[in-house]
Amino acid sequence: MKKYIAEMVGTMVLVLMGCGSAVFAGSVADTVGAGVGTIGVALAFGLSVVAMAYVIGGISGCHINPAITLGVFLSGRMKGKEAAMYMVFQVIGAVIGSAVLYALITTGAHDGPTATGANSFDAGETVQAFVAEAVFTFIFVLVVLGSTDPKKGAGQLAGLAIGLTLVLVHIVCIPITGTSVNPARSIGPALFEGGAALSQLWLFIIAPFVGAAFSAMVWNYLEKD
Numbered sequence: 268m269k270k271y272i273a274e275m276v277g278t279m280v281l282v283l284m285g286c287g288s289a290v291f292a293g294s295v296a297d298t299v300g301a302g303v304g305t306i307g308v309a310l311a312f313g314l315s316v317v318a319m320a321y322v323i324g325g326i327s328g329c330h331i332n333p334a335i336t337l338g339v340f341l342s343g344r345m346k347g348k349e350a351a352m353y354m355v356f357q358v359i360g361a362v363i364g365s366a367v368l369y370a371l372i373t374t375g376a377h378d379g380p381t382a383t384g385a386n387s388f389d390a391g392e393t394v395q396a397f398v399a400e401a402v403f404t405f406i407f408v409l410v411v412l413g414s415t416d417p418k419k420g421a422g423q424l425a426g427l428a429i430g431l432t433l434v435l436v437h438i439v440c441i442p443i444t445g446t447s448v449n450p451a452r453s454i455g456p457a458l459f460e461g462g463a464a465l466s467q468l469w470l471f472i473i474a475p476f477v478g479a480a481f482s483a484m485v486w487n488y489l490e491k492d
Contacts, residue, residue: 320426
């Protein structure tokens with residue numbers, strides 16, 4: 268049970284810090300990340316992963332992302348029941364993180380947008396958004412699988428490699444979708460924001476899973492001697 272609670276707490280921190288940076292961090296215009304900019308939001312997500320990797324990595328592996336969990340499962344490193352429980356608690360953690368953000372937004376004034384940091388894409392850009400989420404999730408999960416491999420991985424540096432990769436992914440993808448590459452990270456904010464965020468949520472669940480599945484296929488091939 269400890270590993271599931273660890274995943275819940277880790278995902279909560281990721282959503283609270285990452286989405287919180289987009290909503291609050293010095294923004295003076297009604298655009299996500301206008302204050303700290305794309306780099307600032309990207310760093311918030313990446314640093315959250317680095318921090319949690321060194322806190323709960325030894326307990327649960329610090330997936331804090333259903334797409335990563337799917338990739339690990341398809342790589343044969345965990346059983347289906349355990350993977351399903353990871354995903355459930357990751358979503359719970361994301362909802363808790365989003366609830367804290369919603370409470371902060373609705374109980375006080377701030378200079379940023381009132382959005383919850385939900386992912387979205389413009390009308391007519393569904394294909395672009397799907398491709399972006401699938402491809403960037405593929406890259407991110409491939410780095411996770413490679414850097415955490417018991418024999419060929421990066422050891423204690425894995426958390427840093429993964430966090431920095433997430434920063435890089437966000438820098439490129441934020442202008443397209445706000446960057447998800449993580450179904451749980453999208454589910455939590457969308458439940459509170461509703462509207463377009465909720466109607467577009469399917470893409471931010473399916474596309475990352477597609478990307479993660481391809482990552483597992485590629486890594487399973489690469490790791491064979």
